[in-house]
Amino acid sequence: MRRLAISGVDPMLRRAAVFGTAVLTTGLATLELRAVLSLNGLGIFEALLLVLFAVSFLWISLSFWTSLVGFFALLTRWRPQGLARPKPGRTLESRTAILMPVYNEDPREVFARVQAMHEALADTGEGEVFDVFILSDTTDPKVWLAEQQAWFDLTRARAGQGGAIYYRRRSENRARKSGNIADFCRRWGARYDFMVVLDADSLMTADTLVELARIMEANPSAGLLQVPPTLINRRSLFARMQQFASALATPVLARGLAFWQLGEGNFWGHNAIIRVRAFTECCGLPNLPGQAPFGGLILSHDFVEAALLRRGGWKVWMVPELGGSYEESPPTVLDFAVRDRRWCQGNLQHMKILVAKGLHPISRLHLAMGVMSYAASPLWLVFLLVGLAAAVETHLAKTRYFMDHSPFPVWPQSDPWAAIQLFALAMAMLFAPKLFSLLAILLDGRRARLFGGRLRATGSLILELIFSTLIAPAMMLFHTSFVLEVLIGRDSGWGSQRREEGKVSLREAFDRHRAQVLAGILLASVFIVLPQSLGWWFSPLAAGLILAPLLSFATASLKLGDWMGRLGIFRIPEETEPLPVLRRAREILAASRVSEVEGSALQALAADPKRLALHRALIAGSGEMPAPQALVSTAVSRLEAGRQLDGKEEAAVMTDLGALDRAVRVLSAPVPTENPGSRAAA
Amino acid sequence: MDSLTPSRNLMRASEILDSFLLELGLEEGLERARLVMRLLSEMTAEELSQPLAAAENKLVAWVADICGVDSLHGTAAVESAKAGVLLAGAAGKWPTSFLADAREVTAACREAIILALPVAAPAPLPVAMPDQSLVPVGAEWLGQGMARARRRGVESLAQTRSISGR
Numbered sequence: 001m002r003r004l005a006i007s008g009v010d011p012m013l014r015r016a017a018v019f020g021t022a023v024l025t026t027g028l029a030t031l032e033l034r035a036v037l038s039l040n041g042l043g044i045f046e047a048l049l050l051v052l053f054a055v056s057f058l059w060i061s062l063s064f065w066t067s068l069v070g071f072f073a074l075l076t077r078w079r080p081q082g083l084a085r086p087k088p089g090r091t092l093e094s095r096t097a098i099l100m101p102v103y104n105e106d107p108r109e110v111f112a113r114v115q116a117m118h119e120a121l122a123d124t125g126e127g128e129v130f131d132v133f134i135l136s137d138t139t140d141p142k143v144w145l146a147e148q149q150a151w152f153d154l155t156r157a158r159a160g161q162g163g164a165i166y167y168r169r170r171s172e173n174r175a176r177k178s179g180n181i182a183d184f185c186r187r188w189g190a191r192y193d194f195m196v197v198l199d200a201d202s203l204m205t206a207d208t209l210v211e212l213a214r215i216m217e218a219n220p221s222a223g224l225l226q227v228p229p230t231l232i233n234r235r236s237l238f239a240r241m242q243q244f245a246s247a248l249a250t251p252v253l254a255r256g257l258a259f260w261q262l263g264e265g266n267f268w269g270h271n272a273i274i275r276v277r278a279f280t281e282c283c284g285l286p287n288l289p290g291q292a293p294f295g296g297l298i299l300s301h302d303f304v305e306a307a308l309l310r311r312g313g314w315k316v317w318m319v320p321e322l323g324g325s326y327e328e329s330p331p332t333v334l335d336f337a338v339r340d341r342r343w344c345q346g347n348l349q350h351m352k353i354l355v356a357k358g359l360h361p362i363s364r365l366h367l368a369m370g371v372m373s374y375a376a377s378p379l380w381l382v383f384l385l386v387g388l389a390a391a392v393e394t395h396l397a398k399t400r401y402f403m404d405h406s407p408f409p410v411w412p413q414s415d416p417w418a419a420i421q422l423f424a425l426a427m428a429m430l431f432a433p434k435l436f437s438l439l440a441i442l443l444d445g446r447r448a449r450l451f452g453g454r455l456r457a458t459g460s461l462i463l464e465l466i467f468s469t470l471i472a473p474a475m476m477l478f479h480t481s482f483v484l485e486v487l488i489g490r491d492s493g494w495g496s497q498r499r500e501e502g503k504v505s506l507r508e509a510f511d512r513h514r515a516q517v518l519a520g521i522l523l524a525s526v527f528i529v530l531p532q533s534l535g536w537w538f539s540p541l542a543a544g545l546i547l548a549p550l551l552s553f554a555t556a557s558l559k560l561g562d563w564m565g566r567l568g569i570f571r572i573p574e575e576t577e578p579l580p581v582l583r584r585a586r587e588i589l590a591a592s593r594v595s596e597v598e599g600s601a602l603q604a605l606a607a608d609p610k611r612l613a614l615h616r617a618l619i620a621g622s623g624e625m626p627a628p629q630a631l632v633s634t635a636v637s638r639l640e641a642g643r644q645l646d647g648k649e650e651a652a653v654m655t656d657l658g659a660l661d662r663a664v665r666v667l668s669a670p671v672p673t674e675n676p677g678s679r680a681a682a
Numbered sequence: 683m684d685s686l687t688p689s690r691n692l693m694r695a696s697e698i699l700d701s702f703l704l705e706l707g708l709e710e711g712l713e714r715a716r717l718v719m720r721l722l723s724e725m726t727a728e729e730l731s732q733p734l735a736a737a738e739n740k741l742v743a744w745v746a747d748i749c750g751v752d753s754l755h756g757t758a759a760v761e762s763a764k765a766g767v768l769l770a771g772a773a774g775k776w777p778t779s780f781l782a783d784a785r786e787v788t789a790a791c792r793e794a795i796i797l798a799l800p801v802a803a804p805a806p807l808p809v810a811m812p813d814q815s816l817v818p819v820g821a822e823w824l825g826q827g828m829a830r831a832r833r834r835g836v837e838s839l840a841q842t843r844s845i846s847g848r
Contacts, residue, residue: 167802285813
């Protein structure tokens with residue numbers, strides 16, 4: 001087992017500084033709130049408010065101090081100490097596999113990105129040491145065929161240039177994405193020193209990929225290097241805002257995190273390079289005891305894998321200064337929420353892992369922060385409800401001016417100025433990461449130009465803050481409902497993320513936000529009994545909830561997004577100076593000859609001998625077991641009886657060469673024609 | 683069974699096979715015609731009833747046979763050959779080898795065929811990936827912590843005593 005060589009004092013001091021100031025700020029803010037609340041005495045509501053405020057404020061405070069540190073790290077071009085940097089231009093001696101796990105994604109887009117990266121790697125002169133593996137868990141038989149065709153075209157287009165491009169589809173999706181990666185490690189991992197794990201919508205520049213491999217070579221104790229991805233490539237208004245916020249804040253926040261994490265960093269699931277041996281030795285994930293959602297398969301495997309690597313003595317680093325790491329945002333608020341539902345379940349499951357033996361305290365902190373990122377919403381909701389209840393109670397209670405037979409009146413006291421100050425402090429700390437990021441841009445003319453100029457960047461941030469403030473109550477209710485669903489044992493399942501844009505109707509928006517609109521109307525009705533001064537405090541909340549469907553609908557719009565794009569609002573550096581690899585991926589996508597499969601997958605195989613030959617070749621060479629014989633036999637029998645097969649049955653038949661031949665014979669047989677004479681007689 | 687007559691079948695097969703070979707990279711019309719004739723002469727009447735698939739399969743089997751691909755890469759190689767990459771790469775580059783009566787092909791051609799095989803994945807090199815334990819810390823862990831603290835306390839006390847000479 002490897003022992004870490006980081007000096008013990010330095011990380012301790014950094015962490016003490018960040019966490020100490022966060023705790024101190026929280027303590028001071030809580031005391032201030034106590035002073036505000038205790039003017040008329042502390043009741044049960046007020047005490048509860050204080051506790052909820054302290055927990056929630058600590059969360060904001062930690063983000064504030066992390067971003068402040070990140071801001072200075074960005075200005076001073078700080079790099080994590082302890083991570084050796086290789087000499088530029090050093091030739092790679094290692095072999096790296098680039099893993100692209102896919103699950104019913106659009107193959108044209110996936111393979112366009114793969115080809116663009118493959119070409120760019122070849123141009124660096126280091127392409128030979130990077131092999132690409134498209135690791136398919138696709139269940140839709142038509143998408144499966146399209147993937148095969150796309151892979152076939154790509155291998156022909158790239159033959160003899162750069163590393164190999166492999167394609168493997170698993171018949172059975174054991175353990176989802178983590179199982180997909182583990183399957184690679186077990187079968188081919190021994191052939192490679194490192195693996196770059198991507199997501200289906202990931203894109204990385206060749207320079208970054210090569211540099212990652214070089215840093216790994218220069219740091220034998222490094223188990224994983226995470227390059228924080230920024231969002232690109234979308235057109236809807238919501239996605240544009242996400243992209244802008246990500247491009248703005250990621251450099252600051254990631255540097256802040258890297259400052260105190262050092263070699264105890266985290267894994268974000270993709271856009272990271274991993275030492276294969278370390279991963280294979282340390283990251284075999286067990287099933288958790290009990291039933292889903294808390295038991296069974298570990299869903300958010302990335303945090304756990306980072307913790308296990310660290311437990312095994314390997315360092316896990318964040319390298320924010322590299323850049324060249326991208327992914328795509330969900331196109332709409334609703335898609336964002338759907339993804340959050342999965343992540344929520346995965347993160348809450350970490351409560352079970354948080355206390356696992358042998359984990360580093362910082363790994364436990366990462367897991368706790370993951371839990372808190374969703375648990376914070378119900379806490380804020382309870383905080384607001386308790387605050388509202390306390391306000392209503394105070395307002396409705398009869399004021400007693402004379403206590404204990406005293407002849408002197410006791411006037412009810414309030415300190416609105418102190419309350420406003422506290423609110424302003426909370427808001428400032430909440431928005432600080434983005435404000436620090438904007439400041440960093442305003443101080444750097446070159447970067448400001450990439451964001452469309454100082455004025456546009458500032459205007460964009462103001463609009464983004466207004467939107468994020470308005471949509472926050474809806475997201476809070478979404479997250480609260482997700483947490484409750486997980487707690488009552490409802491499993492989220494495993495759907496693929498919708499990646500196409502412009503698909504939310506007004507009806508769908510109202511349907512999905514119905515509960516939030518009702519909550520907003522209910523909240524607004526409470527204002528009737530409250531004085532106006534108190535009503536104002538809750539008005540953004542009520543407005544956000546009532547407007548949620550309209551916000552959701554409007555921000556899904558491609559037209560609005562394009563319009564903003566033309567005005568230069570929410571512009572990101574990758575739009576001002578498009579990356580060659582990104583431009584190339586778009587060109588390839590536009591020229592893609594891979595078409596959607598017409599009819600059923602089996603019909604397509606029967607109609608196209610070359611497609612059939614390719615499919616047979618891939619099945620025969622895959623080493624995968626066919627689907628269960630009972631399922632295959634039943635499906636073929638049904639087909640022979642003239643029945644339609646569903647996707648699962650078709651996929652099963654397509655895994656078995658014998659069954660496939662029978663199916664193709666059935667579907668290729670000439671259709672018996674009616675006797676013209678009999679038709680005429682009829 | 684197709685209702686076409688044998689001669690019409692032959693023409694149809696010839697046309698399809700010709701366009702197939704053109705797509706695979708055989709641009710020289712004369713060479714294509716020779717190869718088509720040779721393939722068609724080896725096809726049975728039944729195969730001619732389904733011209734395209736039969737012709738393609740015949741071509742693939744023939745190439746695999748004369749190049750010894752089967753013995754080099756097993757069944758998967760033959761199946762892979764069906765994908766057409768082999769034909770595109772080798773038949774397009776060395777058409778005369780394929781058209782020659784002799785069954786020997788040049789070493790370069792053989793190598794090109796092997797390299798052109800659409801290998802979907804390299805041969806596995808299996809390694810174990812053991813499941814890790816995520817057992818929660820329990821009372822014994824706390825006990826160990828307490829014991830460590832006690833031990834430290836005792837050592838510290840002993841050290842103090844030895845310094846003070848008691």
